[in-house]
Amino acid sequence: MSSEQPTVLLVEDEPAQREVLAYNLEAEGFRVARAGDGEEAIMMVEEEQPDIILLDWMLPNLSGIEVCRRLKMRPETRQVPVIMISARSEEVDRVRGLETGADDYVVKPYSVVELMARVRTQLRRVRPSTVGERLEYQDIVLDSETHRVTRDGKELKLGPTEFRLLSTFMEKPGRVWSREQLLDRVWGRDIYVDTRTVDVHVGRLRKALTRHGGSDPVRTVRGAGYALG
Numbered sequence: 001m002s003s004e005q006p007t008v009l010l011v012e013d014e015p016a017q018r019e020v021l022a023y024n025l026e027a028e029g030f031r032v033a034r035a036g037d038g039e040e041a042i043m044m045v046e047e048e049q050p051d052i053i054l055l056d057w058m059l060p061n062l063s064g065i066e067v068c069r070r071l072k073m074r075p076e077t078r079q080v081p082v083i084m085i086s087a088r089s090e091e092v093d094r095v096r097g098l099e100t101g102a103d104d105y106v107v108k109p110y111s112v113v114e115l116m117a118r119v120r121t122q123l124r125r126v127r128p129s130t131v132g133e134r135l136e137y138q139d140i141v142l143d144s145e146t147h148r149v150t151r152d153g154k155e156l157k158l159g160p161t162e163f164r165l166l167s168t169f170m171e172k173p174g175r176v177w178s179r180e181q182l183l184d185r186v187w188g189r190d191i192y193v194d195t196r197t198v199d200v201h202v203g204r205l206r207k208a209l210t211r212h213g214g215s216d217p218v219r220t221v222r223g224a225g226y227a228l229g
Protein backbone atom coordinates (compact mmCIF):
# COMPACT_ATOMS: atom_id res chain seq x y z
CA MET A 1 0.00 0.00 0.00
CA SER A 2 1.26 3.43 -0.79
CA SER A 3 1.86 6.01 1.86
CA GLU A 4 -0.76 8.16 0.23
CA GLN A 5 -3.47 5.92 1.60
CA PRO A 6 -4.03 7.02 5.18
CA THR A 7 -5.12 4.50 7.79
CA VAL A 8 -8.24 5.15 9.82
CA LEU A 9 -8.79 3.20 13.01
CA LEU A 10 -12.52 2.78 13.39
CA VAL A 11 -13.65 1.94 16.92
CA GLU A 12 -17.32 1.00 17.05
CA ASP A 13 -19.02 -1.89 18.86
CA GLU A 14 -22.13 -2.00 16.66
CA PRO A 15 -21.15 -4.24 13.71
CA ALA A 16 -23.74 -2.75 11.34
CA GLN A 17 -22.70 0.84 12.05
CA ARG A 18 -19.05 -0.12 11.87
CA GLU A 19 -19.42 -1.71 8.44
CA VAL A 20 -21.42 1.17 6.96
CA LEU A 21 -18.80 3.63 8.09
CA ALA A 22 -15.93 1.37 6.97
CA TYR A 23 -17.55 1.05 3.55
CA ASN A 24 -17.74 4.82 3.20
CA LEU A 25 -14.20 5.36 4.40
CA GLU A 26 -12.85 2.76 1.98
CA ALA A 27 -14.80 4.37 -0.85
CA GLU A 28 -13.02 7.62 0.03
CA GLY A 29 -9.66 5.89 -0.38
CA PHE A 30 -8.80 5.19 3.24
CA ARG A 31 -7.40 2.00 4.64
CA VAL A 32 -9.64 0.97 7.53
CA ALA A 33 -8.59 -0.92 10.65
CA ARG A 34 -11.50 -1.99 12.85
CA ALA A 35 -11.82 -2.40 16.60
CA GLY A 36 -14.95 -3.52 18.44
CA ASP A 37 -14.13 -2.36 21.97
CA GLY A 38 -11.89 -0.03 23.90
CA GLU A 39 -9.19 -2.49 24.85
CA GLU A 40 -8.89 -3.74 21.31
CA ALA A 41 -8.65 -0.11 20.19
CA ILE A 42 -5.64 0.54 22.43
CA MET A 43 -3.95 -2.59 21.08
CA MET A 44 -4.72 -1.72 17.46
CA VAL A 45 -3.26 1.76 17.78
CA GLU A 46 0.12 0.21 18.46
CA GLU A 47 -0.21 -2.38 15.71
CA GLU A 48 -1.66 -0.22 12.97
CA GLN A 49 -0.23 3.21 13.76
CA PRO A 50 -3.33 4.90 12.34
CA ASP A 51 -3.27 8.41 10.94
CA ILE A 52 -6.61 9.19 12.56
CA ILE A 53 -9.03 7.50 14.98
CA LEU A 54 -12.82 7.53 14.85
CA LEU A 55 -13.89 6.63 18.35
CA ASP A 56 -17.36 5.73 19.53
CA TRP A 57 -18.15 7.06 23.00
CA MET A 58 -20.18 4.11 24.33
CA LEU A 59 -18.03 1.00 24.15
CA PRO A 60 -17.86 -2.20 26.18
CA ASN A 61 -14.91 -2.70 28.59
CA LEU A 62 -13.27 0.67 28.17
CA SER A 63 -15.34 3.72 27.22
CA GLY A 64 -14.35 5.91 24.30
CA ILE A 65 -13.61 8.72 26.75
CA GLU A 66 -11.16 6.51 28.64
CA VAL A 67 -9.53 5.30 25.41
CA CYS A 68 -9.11 8.90 24.30
CA ARG A 69 -7.68 9.95 27.64
CA ARG A 70 -5.09 7.17 27.54
CA LEU A 71 -4.07 7.88 23.94
CA LYS A 72 -3.67 11.57 24.62
CA MET A 73 -1.53 10.85 27.69
CA ARG A 74 1.06 8.83 25.78
CA PRO A 75 3.65 10.81 23.82
CA GLU A 76 3.69 8.22 21.00
CA THR A 77 -0.03 8.53 20.34
CA ARG A 78 -0.80 12.07 21.48
CA GLN A 79 -0.45 13.51 17.98
CA VAL A 80 -2.97 11.15 16.36
CA PRO A 81 -6.23 13.04 15.82
CA VAL A 82 -9.28 11.56 17.53
CA ILE A 83 -12.82 12.25 16.39
CA MET A 84 -15.29 11.18 19.09
CA ILE A 85 -18.61 9.85 17.86
CA SER A 86 -21.50 9.79 20.27
CA ALA A 87 -25.25 9.49 20.45
CA ARG A 88 -25.29 11.96 23.31
CA SER A 89 -25.99 15.40 22.07
CA GLU A 90 -26.08 17.53 25.18
CA GLU A 91 -23.63 20.36 25.29
CA VAL A 92 -22.14 19.07 28.54
CA ASP A 93 -21.07 15.84 26.85
CA ARG A 94 -19.55 17.68 23.94
CA VAL A 95 -17.45 19.70 26.37
CA ARG A 96 -16.43 16.57 28.26
CA GLY A 97 -15.44 14.87 25.01
CA LEU A 98 -13.22 17.75 24.00
CA GLU A 99 -11.79 18.06 27.51
CA THR A 100 -10.35 14.54 27.31
CA GLY A 101 -8.32 15.74 24.34
CA ALA A 102 -10.54 14.67 21.44
CA ASP A 103 -9.80 16.81 18.40
CA ASP A 104 -13.37 16.85 17.16
CA TYR A 105 -16.77 15.59 18.18
CA VAL A 106 -19.60 14.26 16.02
CA VAL A 107 -23.09 13.42 17.21
CA LYS A 108 -25.09 10.42 15.99
CA PRO A 109 -26.95 10.36 13.70
CA TYR A 110 -24.33 12.13 11.66
CA SER A 111 -24.14 12.85 7.97
CA VAL A 112 -21.46 10.68 6.35
CA VAL A 113 -20.50 13.56 4.06
CA GLU A 114 -19.92 15.83 7.03
CA LEU A 115 -17.96 13.18 8.90
CA MET A 116 -15.70 12.64 5.86
CA ALA A 117 -15.09 16.38 5.66
CA ARG A 118 -14.09 16.42 9.32
CA VAL A 119 -11.75 13.47 8.81
CA ARG A 120 -10.07 15.37 5.97
CA THR A 121 -9.77 18.50 8.07
CA GLN A 122 -7.91 16.57 10.76
CA LEU A 123 -5.69 14.80 8.21
CA ARG A 124 -4.82 18.06 6.51
CA ARG A 125 -3.26 19.06 9.80
CA VAL A 126 -1.23 15.90 10.42
CA ARG A 127 -0.66 14.41 6.95
CA PRO A 128 -1.18 17.15 4.38
CA SER A 129 0.18 15.15 1.44
CA THR A 130 -2.68 12.64 1.75
CA VAL A 131 -5.36 15.22 1.03
CA GLY A 132 -3.90 16.77 -2.09
CA GLU A 133 -1.96 19.58 -0.50
CA ARG A 134 1.00 21.45 -1.87
CA LEU A 135 4.04 21.11 0.36
CA GLU A 136 6.92 23.53 0.36
CA TYR A 137 10.34 23.30 1.91
CA GLN A 138 12.85 26.02 1.03
CA ASP A 139 12.96 26.04 -2.80
CA ILE A 140 11.34 22.58 -3.11
CA VAL A 141 7.64 22.38 -3.97
CA LEU A 142 5.73 19.10 -3.98
CA ASP A 143 2.22 18.92 -5.35
CA SER A 144 0.64 15.71 -4.10
CA GLU A 145 -2.30 15.99 -6.47
CA THR A 146 -0.36 16.26 -9.73
CA HIS A 147 2.70 14.40 -8.35
CA ARG A 148 4.96 17.18 -9.59
CA VAL A 149 8.08 18.21 -7.75
CA THR A 150 10.07 21.33 -8.55
CA ARG A 151 13.19 22.80 -7.08
CA ASP A 152 13.97 26.43 -7.73
CA GLY A 153 11.24 26.29 -10.38
CA LYS A 154 12.80 23.40 -12.29
CA GLU A 155 10.88 20.17 -12.56
CA LEU A 156 12.47 17.10 -10.98
CA LYS A 157 11.90 13.55 -12.14
CA LEU A 158 11.30 11.25 -9.19
CA GLY A 159 10.35 7.59 -9.11
CA PRO A 160 7.20 6.70 -7.12
CA THR A 161 9.20 5.54 -4.09
CA GLU A 162 11.38 8.67 -4.07
CA PHE A 163 8.22 10.77 -4.37
CA ARG A 164 6.69 9.11 -1.31
CA LEU A 165 9.94 9.44 0.61
CA LEU A 166 10.09 13.13 -0.18
CA SER A 167 6.46 13.76 0.76
CA THR A 168 7.03 11.96 4.07
CA PHE A 169 10.06 14.17 4.76
CA MET A 170 8.26 17.33 3.67
CA GLU A 171 5.30 16.73 5.94
CA LYS A 172 7.56 17.13 8.94
CA PRO A 173 10.78 18.94 8.12
CA GLY A 174 13.39 18.38 10.82
CA ARG A 175 11.82 15.19 12.11
CA VAL A 176 14.25 12.29 12.23
CA TRP A 177 12.83 9.13 10.65
CA SER A 178 14.33 5.74 11.40
CA ARG A 179 14.71 3.33 8.51
CA GLU A 180 11.96 1.16 10.01
CA GLN A 181 9.57 4.12 10.21
CA LEU A 182 10.30 5.01 6.62
CA LEU A 183 9.68 1.41 5.56
CA ASP A 184 6.28 1.45 7.29
CA ARG A 185 5.34 4.80 5.84
CA VAL A 186 6.69 4.53 2.33
CA TRP A 187 6.60 0.82 1.50
CA GLY A 188 3.74 -0.20 3.77
CA ARG A 189 3.62 -2.41 6.82
CA ASP A 190 2.68 -5.62 5.05
CA ILE A 191 5.67 -5.76 2.74
CA TYR A 192 9.03 -7.16 3.72
CA VAL A 193 11.83 -4.93 2.50
CA ASP A 194 15.38 -4.86 3.78
CA THR A 195 16.25 -1.63 5.61
CA ARG A 196 19.20 -1.14 3.24
CA THR A 197 16.65 -0.56 0.49
CA VAL A 198 15.80 2.67 2.29
CA ASP A 199 19.40 3.83 1.91
CA VAL A 200 19.32 3.07 -1.80
CA HIS A 201 16.18 5.12 -2.37
CA VAL A 202 17.33 7.99 -0.17
CA GLY A 203 20.47 8.02 -2.34
CA ARG A 204 18.34 8.27 -5.50
CA LEU A 205 16.23 11.00 -3.94
CA ARG A 206 19.33 13.02 -3.08
CA LYS A 207 20.63 12.65 -6.61
CA ALA A 208 17.34 13.84 -8.07
CA LEU A 209 17.11 16.79 -5.67
CA THR A 210 20.60 18.05 -6.45
CA ARG A 211 20.55 17.38 -10.19
CA HIS A 212 20.15 21.04 -11.13
CA GLY A 213 22.34 22.30 -8.31
CA GLY A 214 21.50 23.30 -4.77
CA SER A 215 22.71 21.65 -1.61
CA ASP A 216 21.56 18.24 -0.41
CA PRO A 217 18.63 18.89 1.93
CA VAL A 218 18.49 15.33 3.30
CA ARG A 219 20.50 14.85 6.45
CA THR A 220 21.85 11.49 7.62
CA VAL A 221 21.52 11.23 11.38
CA ARG A 222 24.07 8.71 12.53
CA GLY A 223 22.54 5.77 14.33
CA ALA A 224 19.06 7.20 13.93
CA GLY A 225 18.04 7.62 10.31
CA TYR A 226 17.22 10.51 8.02
CA ALA A 227 15.71 13.95 8.24
CA LEU A 228 14.95 16.82 5.94
CA GLY A 229 17.01 19.84 6.93
Ligand code: CA
Pocket (backbone or CB within 6 Å): 012, 013, 014, 056, 057, 058, 059
Ligand atom coordinates in the same frame (compact mmCIF):
# COMPACT_ATOMS: atom_id res chain seq x y z
CA1 CA B 1 -21.44 2.11 20.88
